[in-house]
Amino acid sequence: MRRFLPEWHPQWGVLLAWPDPDTDWADHLAEAERCYLDILAALLDHQHVLLVCRNDTLHNRIQRLVAQRGLGAERLQLVIADYNDTWARDFGPLAIENDGATELLDYTFTGWGGKFEADRDNALNQQLTWSLPLHSHSLVLEGGAVDTDGQGNLLTTRHCLRNPNRNPALSEDELTAQLKQQLGVKDIWWLDHGELEGDDTDAHVDTLARFVDARTLAYVQCQDTEDSHYPSLHRMEQELQSLAHHHHLTLVPLPLPTPQYSREGQRLPATYANFLITNEKILLPVYGCETDQAAIDALSAVAGGRTVTPVNCRVLIEQHGSLHCVTMQLPRGAL
Template identity: 30%
Template sequence: MNDHAMNRPAGGGAGMNRRRFLTAAGLTAAAAALAATEGRGRAAAAAGPAAAGAFSVPIEDVRHTRTWMAWPDSSSIWGGKLGGVQSDIALIARTIAKYEPVYLCANSASAAKARSLCGPTVTVITTIPVDDCWMRDSGPVFRTDGAGGLDAVGLNFNGWGSKQTHARDALVAQRVAAHVGVPYTSAALVGEGGAVEQDGAGTLMATRSSLLNNNRNPGKSQAQIEAALRTAYGASKVIWFDGVYGQDITDDHVDATSRFLAPGKALVQMPLATDNDAYAKDARQQYQVLSAATSATGAPMVVEKLQGPDYYKIRSTNPDFLASFANYYVCNGAVISGQFGDTRADTAAKALLTRLFPGRTVEQLNIDRLGTGGGGIHCVTQQQPVP
């Protein structure tokens, strides 16, 4: 879940978005306090920090067993946009299902609609209740050991700092792990899958604004959070970006801007030269940091630039729209990315992704309803790698 939109003139797109999320979600201060308390209780009751051992989180382009997704059905969160968002989720699920199995978690009351819109190629299950569709953040982070072993780590999801109702989503990670039948442990930090990128060879990247934040990890130092990340992901190095505090519900997730392509190789979505808002400055800083960084093995980072679209030329007029090509999802044989109506940028992004992922089909989808809610394709998917 990422609200990483660049600023543009106001005047369009009233309704639910993630800069006006508290009213839309109907989350009172008392409810937020209760949710936070419940989240801490669940985290404390979990199995403690995951032992790294030989297990680590592989890079996304390894072979997958399946993709996990979730079906949104809350009008208190989405309001009148719910139907459109459901259509976009179904489009993403059907597209990925052309390449690998998709398991979609849906509440019993809305499962029939999910099955109707997703069709027979998507497996809809009702044994894992959900609050919303952001499986990247609420779902488990799967790890492999290179010898046929698979386990899962939970990041103690707390609704992005108790900003949204999450009683069900806080339990999704462990319930998915139980459904798969793999060991589950709880990381020694609170965060979300979209807040961390891994290269599968010991290097992570993340924003301080999201993880070094009192709404998730009060009183914890960067060193403590970094140690917890390294343990949870089986990694040895974290590349940190400052990020953007308090301007979106995620506090600036990294996966809308910077992604790993391979060990020692990354990609950053760049703003237009004329863009100078907080997120444009953040993207340039991420590029600078990565360009000067080394991987866990000491190799200099090679950084590709992915040009973002012109917000004056995209279809959406919502000022909080997320137009992130970088929020793509890599599945078996394909890369699933957004396209936003800036024809030149859409075409260039597809060409770059085709070059960067040889042998994979690049599918570009119109997910404007989901983007208006501040999210993208990577935000609503979670891969289960082949052990």
């Protein structure tokens, strides 16, 4: 009996890959490092972090920055390995329970359908020393593309999983069968609408709609009919309302952040749905804009015993991702 573990399953900690001059963060490196230190500060007070960096020089730099920030390093595990970029959500392992034992699944990562080089990212899980079994799959699948309630239901988008740049040889029925068999899910809830401008992932569900617990879905809501996102996000909202009615779920709308733009004038994919659930907290990306507090309040109302901790992730959207995208939770016993 297999079960795809939800994000709130007891965790060992979180996987991160450090931004450096050889990643796409070169033009925003100082800001990116500050953001990562903020993430570490929000994590290390209550759980472990497996932080991958590229070489000894960076290993020493991280230790120095962590000490200067006054962070305790008892729960920080630094590992030297190579990678293309820092999107741990999409190349990190997924976790399942198989007949009561926890296992890790290593899916194929192709840089979101071949948009970017990803060979070293794809090889990273095999370079790390796990205390749990790690099983490799040829199926192209990113962690940000799927979410689960832990009760056998998988939430995803057709625009991503059915995109011909992922698994073109598979029909939807064949893909569904593989996901059900490998992840142990019973039903797949497909969304046909919803995508953010500037998103390289072809509508990862973790930018749009997320389980907060088994009965609660938080999602991005656009109320401005003049916003370019309104038609698609409004139709997604209707899809979610239908799902919620049929499955007796609580929906929590999160505001679409005040529009954020790059220096070149491109709209960036800011989203509050890209939060990370840990053992004691919900780390919420914020962007230094007027909608931040409404998002904090909305998520706090359904956080249960967890504390909502805002982390300024404005720099992360410069590379078209956010907080959930750069983190991958690891189940208890992983290391």
